[in-house]
Amino acid sequence: MIRRSRWVACAGPFLFPWGEAGSRRVYGLVASLAAAGYDVVVAGGGPEPLTTTALPGIDGPGSVSHIGLSEKPPPDAGPLASSIQTLLRWGQRTVRWLDAQPTRPSHVLVHGGQAQYMFHLQRWCRRNRVPLIVDVVDWFNGRHVRGGYLGPLHASMKLALHHYYPRCDGIIAISSYLENHYRRTDKPILRVPPTLDVKNLTVDARQTVDDSSPLRLVYAGNPHGNRKDLLGTVIEAVGHIQREGASVELRVYGPTLDDVRHLFDGRPLPDGVRCLGRLPQAQVAGALQEADFSVLVRRPERAADAGFSTKFCESLASGTPVIANLTSDMGRYLRPNLEGLVCRDHSLAEVTEAFRTAARLSGAQRSLMRQAARSQALESFDYRAYAEPLGSFFRNWD
Structure with a gap:
């Protein structure tokens, strides 16, 4: 001792x-x-x-x-x-x-x-x-x-x-x-x-993203039955932009397939939504780095404003920009079109519009956001x- x-x-x-x-x-x-x-x-x-x-x-x-x-x-x-x-x-x-x-x-x-x-x-x-x-x-x-x-x-x-x-x-x-x-x-x-x-977190060294690659989104966490993270809204928004012709994939880590179907009221999930179950903590950074953006949408209630999402910090540390509505102190670290994209609120319309914007970004723009996310994390979360x-x-x- x-x-x-x-x-x-x-x-x-x-x-x-x-x-x-x-x-x-x-x-x-x-x-x-x-x-x-x-x-x-x-x-x-x-x-x-x-x-x-x-x-x-x-x-x-x-x-x-x-x-x-x-x-x-x-x-x-x-x-x-x-x-x-x-x-x-x-x-x-x-x-x-x-x-x-x-x-x-x-x-x-x-x-x-x-x-x-x-x-x-x-x-x-x-x-x-x-x-x-x-x-x-x-x-x-x-x-x-x-x-x-x-x-x-x-x-x-x-x-x-x-x-x-x-x-x-x-x-x-x-x-x-x-x-x-x-x-x-x-x-x-x-x-x-x-x-x-943050300093010792190994980050994917790639500097460019192909313009033709699909938009890759990731959610990792526990939505607590849509009471905390609005994963159902995120899935709905993915379906909207897919029907408009966008190529998009959403990987969901944490909840089971049955959990996600329940959030989606039992309806068939949109194509490209992959429910991959619980992920060991040591593998979270790698899963985040495979995506262009992580997604975090929450109701702007007191519990969300008083807390601070660890997932948000882990995403920036992994060099993965974030699409989110601003709760708690996220606005200090998530600047629109730099470390990610900001939804004006948590509504389906705003989340869908953010996904549309993300799908239109060039590979070079996505790469610049990755670099900005990592730089912000080194400065603010190490x-x-x-x-x-x-x-x-x-x-x-x-």
């Missing part, structure tokens, strides 16, 4: 080795902290043993380790055992682990876990005079969680959002919306978008760019 006094415990019951969205968000933060000179132990919710994680390309003296604390109930746990763990004991194992360390961490960084988890960590940090910093990435929408708006999970999320997070010593916000919301707390706050190792800001932020409590 790390014994240096300048080490950060990064805790969260949903943090697992780096495949899932929440873990990918934390990957960027801890890589920045390691580059700033901090030793970080990521205490996740799974059963994984302590491992030292060699993050490629860290430019700094810090380190990153990962340990599983089994906060998350095992898959075979019954409803009663799962409820007791998540509603009553959430965070107790993390606190016991913190108590067992030979040297107290200089900071605790918490990601997720809702009210019960925050209750235990906040008490421990106050008792031990360790600053607690929370990473806030979402404004929870009851439609997207088990039990809906009236369920205990949504109530716990809201309690954390409005009661526990504002009472932390510092706040990292993923978006301007959340930054502005928590600004009224007068606590130190830093906005950090999703970050990743974790190295946030080593100094995060290091300075944490030094507020050194």
Whole structure:
């Protein structure tokens, strides 16, 4: 175990080795902290043993380790055992682990876990005079969680959002919306978008695209039954421009074929729509690079504006421009006809018009957009760019 006094415990019951969205968000933060000179132990919710994680390309003296604390109930746990763990004991194992360390961490960084988890960590940090910093990435929408708006999970999320997070010593916000919301707390706050190792991501070296090649679109993610990403609208728009004579292919990664058919109300899918199922995270960049554009269409509601799509950042990092309507802070990084194409809203008419524009682009124009997307990602989403800001932020409590 790390014994240096300048080490950060990064805790969260949903943090697992780096495949899932929440873990990918934390990957960027801890890589920045390691580059700033901090030793970080990521205490996740799974059963994984302590491992030292060699993050490629860290430019700094810090380190990153990962340990599983089994906060998350095992898959075979019954409803009663799962409820007791998540509603009553959430965070107790993390606190016991913190108590067992030979040297107290200089900071605790918490990601997720809702009210019960925050209750235990906040008490421990106050008792031990360790600053607690929370990473806030979402404004929870009851439609997207088990039990809906009236369920205990949504109530716990809201309690954390409005009661526990504002009472932390510092706040990292993923978006301007959340930054502005928590600004009224007068606590130190830093906005950090999703970050990743852009510099070391291998990108297709091709510089030209054939004018005669079909328009290749890609969607990768989970549309949550069309409640989050409007994949049904995207498919409808593909059908429209195909009937007008455009040559277009849409590859869908994530939902199953049956899921996609359900989004399309059981109607036959347009020609060229290929449902390829779930893709391992390590293969996502390659799938994105095979497309001319990734597509991200969302309703402009508070949950979309408060969060920030990791998929958007991964697409630009892969050198793949994006077709999207602007939610959250995307307008800071997606300039029309540079890093991609902007839909004025999320309607079928606007998405269809954007696809028409994309289909008319020459190969040279598509290539220039690929270069602009990659350049934007290197400047805005590489974790190295946030080593100094995060290091300075944490030094507020050194």
